[in-house]
Amino acid sequence: MSKVTTQREGNVLVVTLDNPPVNAFSTEVRNAMAAAIADAATDDAIEAVVIRAEGRMFSGGADITEFGSAPVHPTLPELIDAIEDLPKPVVIALNGTALGGGCEIALGCNYRIAVPGAKIGLPEVKIGILPGAGGTQRLPRVVGVEEALPIIVTGNPVSAQKAQEIGLVDRIVAPEALRDEAIAFAREMAGRAEHPVSSRRTDRIGDYDANVFNTFRAEHGRRLKGLDAPAKCIEAVELATRLPYDEGIAKEREFFMELVNGDQSRALRHVFFAERQAGKIDGVGKDVLPLPIRKVGVIGAGTMGGGIAMNFLTAGYDVVMVERQQDALDRGTAIMRKNYEATARKGRMTAEQVEAAMGRLTPVLDMAALADCDLVIEAVFELMAIKKDVFGQLDAICKPEAILASNTSYLDVNAIAACTSRPEQVLGLHFFSPANIMRLLEVVRGDATSPEVLATAMDLARKIGKVAVVSGVCHGFIGNRMLGARQDQANALLMEGALPAQVDQVLLGFGFPMGPFQMADLAGLDIGWDPDTTSSATVREVLCEQGRRGQKAGGGFYDYGADRQRTPSEAANAVIRDFAARSGNEKREITDDEIRERLLYPMVNEGALILEEGVAQRAGDIDTVWVNGYGWPPHTGGPMFWADTIGLDKVLAGLERHAARMPDVHVSQLLRDKAASGGRFNG
Numbered sequence: 188m189s190k191v192t193t194q195r196e197g198n199v200l201v202v203t204l205d206n207p208p209v210n211a212f213s214t215e216v217r218n219a220m221a222a223a224i225a226d227a228a229t230d231d232a233i234e235a236v237v238i239r240a241e242g243r244m245f246s247g248g249a250d251i252t253e254f255g256s257a258p259v260h261p262t263l264p265e266l267i268d269a270i271e272d273l274p275k276p277v278v279i280a281l282n283g284t285a286l287g288g289g290c291e292i293a294l295g296c297n298y299r300i301a302v303p304g305a306k307i308g309l310p311e312v313k314i315g316i317l318p319g320a321g322g323t324q325r326l327p328r329v330v331g332v333e334e335a336l337p338i339i340v341t342g343n344p345v346s347a348q349k350a351q352e353i354g355l356v357d358r359i360v361a362p363e364a365l366r367d368e369a370i371a372f373a374r375e376m377a378g379r380a381e382h383p384v385s386s387r388r389t390d391r392i393g394d395y396d397a398n399v400f401n402t403f404r405a406e407h408g409r410r411l412k413g414l415d416a417p418a419k420c421i422e423a424v425e426l427a428t429r430l431p432y433d434e435g436i437a438k439e440r441e442f443f444m445e446l447v448n449g450d451q452s453r454a455l456r457h458v459f460f461a462e463r464q465a466g467k468i469d470g471v472g473k474d475v476l477p478l479p480i481r482k483v484g485v486i487g488a489g490t491m492g493g494g495i496a497m498n499f500l501t502a503g504y505d506v507v508m509v510e511r512q513q514d515a516l517d518r519g520t521a522i523m524r525k526n527y528e529a530t531a532r533k534g535r536m537t538a539e540q541v542e543a544a545m546g547r548l549t550p551v552l553d554m555a556a557l558a559d560c561d562l563v564i565e566a567v568f569e570l571m572a573i574k575k576d577v578f579g580q581l582d583a584i585c586k587p588e589a590i591l592a593s594n595t596s597y598l599d600v601n602a603i604a605a606c607t608s609r610p611e612q613v614l615g616l617h618f619f620s621p622a623n624i625m626r627l628l629e630v631v632r633g634d635a636t637s638p639e640v641l642a643t644a645m646d647l648a649r650k651i652g653k654v655a656v657v658s659g660v661c662h663g664f665i666g667n668r669m670l671g672a673r674q675d676q677a678n679a680l681l682m683e684g685a686l687p688a689q690v691d692q693v694l695l696g697f698g699f700p701m702g703p704f705q706m707a708d709l710a711g712l713d714i715g716w717d718p719d720t721t722s723s724a725t726v727r728e729v730l731c732e733q734g735r736r737g738q739k740a741g742g743g744f745y746d747y748g749a750d751r752q753r754t755p756s757e758a759a760n761a762v763i764r765d766f767a768a769r770s771g772n773e774k775r776e777i778t779d780d781e782i783r784e785r786l787l788y789p790m791v792n793e794g795a796l797i798l799e800e801g802v803a804q805r806a807g808d809i810d811t812v813w814v815n816g817y818g819w820p821p822h823t824g825g826p827m828f829w830a831d832t833i834g835l836d837k838v839l840a841g842l843e844r845h846a847a848r849m850p851d852v853h854v855s856q857l858l859r860d861k862a863a864s865g866g867r868f869n870g
């Protein structure tokens with residue numbers, strides 16, 4: 188089947204794109220579409236053209252898998268120029284999402300009509316490039332600089348309605364009428380002598396506030412720091428206001444080539460594909476169908492339980508939430524309502540949606556109410572004895588086909604499953620805090636977990652908007668196990684003479700949103716700390732004993748002002764220095780380079796062990812966990828991709844150089860082998 192077909196409707200040539208799943212503009216599509224446009228140019232019977240698409244969207248843009256190889260003609264810019272140069276009107280019919288090259292094609296047409304649900308945008312910046320098929324030069328000419336800037340620099344799409352308001356779409360029509368309306372529109376325009384041509388428009392481009400670029404840079408500066416693509420996007424739009432179109436396009440091409448061949452875009456493209464690849468599970472083929480889930484049970488209404496429940500309520504599931512005591516249940520329910528109301532105040536939910544979501548919640552004290560749930564997720568205290576007790580009870584209460592999941596952070600899912608008569612229906616569903624916001628879900632596959640149950644978890648994750656990664660059973664699974672490797676070194680560095688601010692600063696400089704000691708303060712230093720048995724044995728214990736229990740207490744590793752701004756703490760540093768002096772280590776100046784290597788190389792090594800043991804299926808899964816769950820800067824691609832980029836031989840050499848100070852780090856054989864052969868973790 189051809190991916191581009193043409194039909195004649197009287198004097199209108201209808202060009203239809205059909206390249207599932209996302210109608211990407213692959214070489215084959217570009218060739219076929221260029222041929223159709225050339226036909227329209229030479230055929231006197233054709234007076235107008237409609238470009239449309241089959242499927243659930245118009246197009247996801249250029250075929251990203253083709254990036255990195257030499258450009259093949261006709262390139263997307265050449266195809267769009269050919270459309271724009273056609274001396275006959277071209278109407279584009281957007282049947283849904285039109286992103287990147289899909290939007291740029293639309294900009295090359297004279298007229299644009301769309302269905303109400305269409306989303307139109309230029310997300311290129313999210314994969315580390317800029318729109319490279321005229322988008323940075325045509326969009327400001329069509330909608331003006333002030334509207335174009337956020338679309339290009341944030342990469343967030345606009346709705347069809349907004350697109351119409353700003354002049355990006357001419358008409359909005361119902362989906363069932365789209366094809367006919369597009370043909371009628373084209374016929375109507377065929378009679379006109381002049382048509383709007385985006386690249387030649389001058390009516391919108393000059394009309395902007397001179398400060399717009401500086402204001403935009405100031406407003407978004409923090410979020411865009413260290414990233415190459417957004418800066419180039421802003422520069423390209425700025426050039427659109429100053430240079431003739433042809434010169435602007437030449438600069439756009441230059442920036443595009445520079446970015447697409449750079450490390451940041453390579454890393455971000457890896458993150459894009461790794462997230463999608465993570466959904467594919469070894470041993471679970473497409474023929475394994477997910478089980479139906481309608482009603483979900485959550486046990487525990489604490490920090491995690493409430494957030495987990497919100498995911499399902501928002502997505503339209505009925506949820507039963509169980510607690511032991513009424514006050515804990517009331518507290519948990521009230522926090523959920525408060526969170527929903529905050530979302531509504533930001534305009535991201537209506538008051539009716541808040542009520543509908545809360546209306547789907549049944550808060551109870553009796554586990555018997557879970558009897559007809561299709562899935563139950565346990566989020567009680569992190570103690571094996573309690574988990575075992577809960578799962579034993581669940582097994583007796585829940586219907587035989589129900590799936591039973593634990594949100595445990597570290598514990599052995601196989602041991603939990605063994606407390607039930609249905610280990611094949613037990614797995615870990617490890618959400619991240621705040622569970623209603625964080626995108627990551629680790630799906631922990633027990634030895635007995637059935638393929639159907641895994642397929643159901645992955646399907647459900649997608650339905651509640653999560654990025655799911657499968658992990659085997661081990662202490663801490665993929666994410667927390669690697670976090671442990673980093674934390675051990677962070678603690679050791681304090682004993683060798685570093686202070687929290689220096690350690691954290693190195694990771695902030697690398698692109699993490701926070702360092703390990705900031706994170707500890709935020710989570711609370713008293714997690715797992717017991718005032719009755721405390722023995723002043725660790726820095727953390729002493730800080731807790733002194734009432735320095737983290738940000739919530741006004742102090743932890745740092746001091747916090749009323750505005751929650753952190754400043755290095757003399758009191759905490761004195762505790763650290765005291766422990767360091769007694770540790771037997773010689774105090775020394777530690778360089779930022781050493782701190783970076785000591786924190787990150789052991790993580791890469793732990794990732795290699797995780798791969799070697801088969802706990803993770805592929806390196807990209809590890810990267811997906813760290814980018815989506817722990818703030819690893821996406822433009823470096825995740826720990827394994829980053830290690831590939833800097834060179835595995837360098838990582839190994841670093842681990843060996845610091846070996847004497849890291850006696851507990853056992854270097855992975857996989858890492859050694861790959862370093863020796865010049866291999867990579869990712870492909």
Ligand code: 3HC
Nearest residue numbers: 208209211247248249250251252287288310318319320463
């Ligand atoms: N090129 C190649 N493959 C793509 C693709 C693209 N632009 N967009 C999606 N795919 C693939 C995915 O990898 C996935 O493959 P798989 O089935 O083998 O895993 C499949 O299409 C389906 O993708 P999703 O699971 O993401 O489908 P959704 O329906 O959830 O989302 C989408 C669809 C919103 C279009 C989303 O895929 C997306 O955001 N795509 C990328 C959009 C983008 O960045 N476009 C700009 C491209 S660059 C460009 O146009 C350059 C130009 O300026 C020169």
Ligand code: NAI
Nearest residue numbers: 487488489490491492510511566567568569594595596620
């Ligand atoms: P929490 O202490 O905030 O909440 C636990 C809740 O469970 C309490 O409200 C308690 O009353 C309730 N509970 C205890 N036993 C119960 C029982 N038998 N029946 C009904 N309710 C019961 O704890 P949190 O932080 O929500 O953690 C829950 C689980 O989630 C733990 O396994 C933890 O390791 C895991 N987790 C925690 C994360 C976090 O950042 N807090 C992140 C990811 C996982």
